[in-house]
Amino acid sequence: MAEQNMVQALNTALHEMFEGDARILLMGEDVGKNGGVFRVSEGLFDKFGGQRVIDTPLAESGIIGTAIGLAVGGMRPIAEVQFMGFLYPGLDQLFSHAGRLRARSVGQVSVPLLVRMPYGGGIRAPEQHADSAEAYLTHTPGLKVVVPSTPYDAKGLLYSAIEDPDPVIFLEPIRMYRLGRMEVPEGRFTVPIGQARVAKTGSDLTLICWGAMTHLAMTVAEDFQKRGIEIEVLDLRTLAPLDRQAIASSVAKTGRCVILHEAPRTGGLAGEITALIMEVAFWYLKAPVARVTGFDVPYPAYAWEDFYMPNPERLSRVITETLKD
């Protein structure tokens, strides 16, 4: 078993999948010869050719819309959007079609579509290259949304996603692409869609996170650990459908909860999770559920990035307050 970072784990998974299923193809901007701007598709073009690793014209609605047609027509397309901030011109295809075709056809049409994209901040990218727009997707019926935070989960979730009969949006935290390596098994294995992961057990407070924020959550949780405070870190891994059970049982146990995300606060997924906790664990709460998030501003130019992104200091402060009550 090899130690891999997330890019390597994804790349290996793609190579294996392409070997195993001739219906699978990858399409997007610069995914072919260039291997993708983050090199996730490195080597695929040389090995499987331009019929299966397709450099498309520069048009997100065209990419996703064509992929929908390919999926309905019997292929297993993986559509890559170059950055999440450039998904917006293609959102209509997800909102109006990918998420609705099964329901509108009374179950007759399946759209086994996988849409991959890098998302989130933290690498001093140019403007509009660091959006964390998952809440637009998790509010959309008919879609599934997954976010790995480790190389292992990245590979396992990618296998689940490609095998899923419904459209899955696969968000890849840019900050985690090359941050940290771990052992990732060769060959097929799956991480089920819809199951959160307890990244660290604890009994004093539940810290809910996903993507690159899991890294921050673990750092801060270990810090509190040193001071004898046991924080349970719940890495959601799937944002739609949420793992209601995992959230309920952790918060019922700890009675305290902080939710952490990069996206702007208002309307971010923390709100939904808070409402869910209201429904399933209100009577266990010893303190209000709190959130640490990006701010309600457009993701700023990178000189302000450190101000925008949740950091250990902000997170620790809110955890400390939540522990007080």
Added chain:
Amino acid sequence: MAEQNMVQALNTALHEMFEGDARILLMGEDVGKNGGVFRVSEGLFDKFGGQRVIDTPLAESGIIGTAIGLAVGGMRPIAEVQFMGFLYPGLDQLFSHAGRLRARSVGQVSVPLLVRMPYGGGIRAPEQHADSAEAYLTHTPGLKVVVPSTPYDAKGLLYSAIEDPDPVIFLEPIRMYRLGRMEVPEGRFTVPIGQARVAKTGSDLTLICWGAMTHLAMTVAEDFQKRGIEIEVLDLRTLAPLDRQAIASSVAKTGRCVILHEAPRTGGLAGEITALIMEVAFWYLKAPVARVTGFDVPYPAYAWEDFYMPNPERLSRVITETLKD
């Protein structure tokens, strides 16, 4: 003072505004000769001509994008989107540009843009004509979002919106267009953006709603009234920015809260409001905040509409449960 329904109030407001400010123009699909598919712009074309009441080609991104340019260039464009479900091809213009241009230009560029559209269900419209997609917008920094539920508020908010220096999305609940008339003053008056309205005072439970749901909320609240239960109905009117103060003080008073919306439950605005209540009124809560909403399914074909839409029975049941604890 005349009794008007919402269409008439909006139409009168537009006529008055066009008289008063030569920079104002209306653009969209079928807004000219046809007067808009709901007749909101009736008579404007004949009176002010095709230079100010502009039938555009059928392209939502083009409509909003062109309107952004017009706004920056010194005009006061009102862009109409024919139904909210057809906003999606134009969302990118709101997400990437309308909401960001001021911030990206360090305050040098203003986008005084008003985007109007009918939204929501309840009139047996064809598929995809009844979406209630406000949560996509309220999560987007830089936008303001308003929703009148009465003819008076419709006119007053439209005046505020057209005078606002920032992009305002103006959602018109289709179901309310011709449901109910009331006295609406002639001439300019404003309903401030950012202020909720207490549609009915009460001390037992706060019922938060907007748009056509206000109508349902009032019916049910009056019903409870007869049984001696005082429900406070808070019609938000502005969804972004939320009236934090009004929500906080009502929930602090009643200790119980139900949130009502048409949009799908998961990721709908009720989640955000719940999180806000956590922040501002947790210690006052006598029961978990509950929500009555549309379901996590694509808005169905109209034979199922009555199942989808919140109804008095569902709402009453949840209110009763919330009052129990």
Added chain:
Amino acid sequence: MQAWPIYRVMGDDANAPNLVSDDLALRIYKDMVLLRTFDEKALNLQRQGRVGTFPPSLGQEATEIGSAYALSKKDWLVPSYRDHGALYVHGVPFENVILFAMGRAASLAGDVRALPSSIPIATHLPHAVGLAMAMQMQGEESVAIAYFGDGATSEGDFHEALNFAGVFKAPAIFLCQNNGWAISVPVSRQTASPTLAQKAVAYGIHGVRVDGNDALAVYQTVKQARERALSKEGPTLIESLTYRLGPHTTADDPTRYRQAEDLVPWRGEHDPIVRLGVYLEKQGVLGPKDLDGMKKDAQEWVNQAVEAAEAMPKVKPIEMFEHVYAVMPPRLVQQLQDLEGGVQ
């Protein structure tokens, strides 16, 4: 500038029979009559409150039926909301169309290779490109055809789809029904280009104009486009020149934006059913009373479809939940309970 002539068959009596057999022409004619009958019935039902908003294809029967006859059942049909005529020919029962208008089912195409009718304009065109590519990749002798209107040519998805189709030489047909109007907006206001067919130039693909009220010309044009596509010559954009005789939908009042006299020629000698009827009479295969018989048959058939649709059992809440995902996730199970009055 390139010229963009309008292709016609029926103007040229000598030519037509060589292209389309009398038998086929007669079948096309019958289905055109059936479609007209169906639309008129649906308009009536709508007035009676028995169906919801309905978009008739009155005046567009030649394009609807003629085009669909040129397809193989293995082709993918990617329709817009006004294309129940083409869907019917492709195999979708009229009963399902009635159900659709009753707000009963988004689309019940059954085994027929057809997508649910797209409501958002032009957004289905990329699906046709993907389907066409999928057919080619799997070595099938099939094409994909998208139906859409003149208004649809303004949407970004029209552009992206045709450009993709050009780059990938997808075996796709883009059938634009230029019926003169996008609700109240005339095509002259939709674009400054004098024809819609010339938009093909932007994508380096084949573009043609056809008389859309000449069923045989439409049939022939789609057939040729299909052959081009299958012989790897790439996609075709067809501008089919027709006219919307009725309202946009039953919710529309066309007197607000067009004159009654505009319709006169289209209801008369330009009417696609009149034109094909005259031709078939000249060919000697249609007698003066045949049309009456056809109309009667059509009416009966349509009535049966309506009865069948109205006899369907009542809709049930679960139907709203069970096809959102292949497997109903726990939260939808719970929401169904919630709706049915169980715990929330």
Added chain:
Amino acid sequence: MQAWPIYRVMGDDANAPNLVSDDLALRIYKDMVLLRTFDEKALNLQRQGRVGTFPPSLGQEATEIGSAYALSKKDWLVPSYRDHGALYVHGVPFENVILFAMGRAASLAGDVRALPSSIPIATHLPHAVGLAMAMQMQGEESVAIAYFGDGATSEGDFHEALNFAGVFKAPAIFLCQNNGWAISVPVSRQTASPTLAQKAVAYGIHGVRVDGNDALAVYQTVKQARERALSKEGPTLIESLTYRLGPHTTADDPTRYRQAEDLVPWRGEHDPIVRLGVYLEKQGVLGPKDLDGMKKDAQEWVNQAVEAAEAMPKVKPIEMFEHVYAVMPPRLVQQLQDLEGGVQ
């Protein structure tokens, strides 16, 4: 098919001086040298970690500078991320461009009529249409010009913008810099249409091709498009044929997808600075040593801009909040406090 010839000025020595005065040509040349110097400096700074990701316009100086010289200061410039050259000529100080690359400010155009550089491809084209219409409505003698690349022509917004411009006869100029590449994708893969200029046919608007490495031809073409626009003849799509000499941005490694030898002619006799230099020498207005002097001046100037930018005070949290809305709403005031360590 219509022919789409490439317009050139400098190939035809007899013609050029009549079109562009030596004085103007010399000023254009100087600014091209300055732009090249700036880009090389910025690439260096990026390697040293002093600026972030940077998109150089190496090789595109003739189009950047030549086009902007044809504008009036009253025109609206709607740029993409690679257009600091044109922005500079239009009045934006280089210092601001450096700040941009330092992640310091999205756009500081000051009083200059320019929008912030659009990062999402092609999505700024409709803004140019709206600005052009606004100018016309207000009776200003101004046009709006959008800058974008070959890749941008594939996006739906390109289509919608050009179609709107055609229908409304907006005084807009669409300047497409066909530099051969959209990151790694060659233009031949971007569209099946042999030229980009012919896409104008789809909108019934004027389309032209120009040698984008011939600064005088670019100047002349934009000037004519501007005159057309102002005399209400409608918008123009200009395809300016140039070549991206450098990487897409400093984050890109072009050796993955193109051969070093592809660049040879473009770095040599096709280089826009070389070409205008040869011309000016022939005209007798540029001596053999003048270029060295210009380069030295340019370097000094650029260094000063960099120093000024680096001497700016540190960024402050409030700057992230204060320009989201005209008036900072309570929740942003509160979030600022939260960031600064106050209560949440």
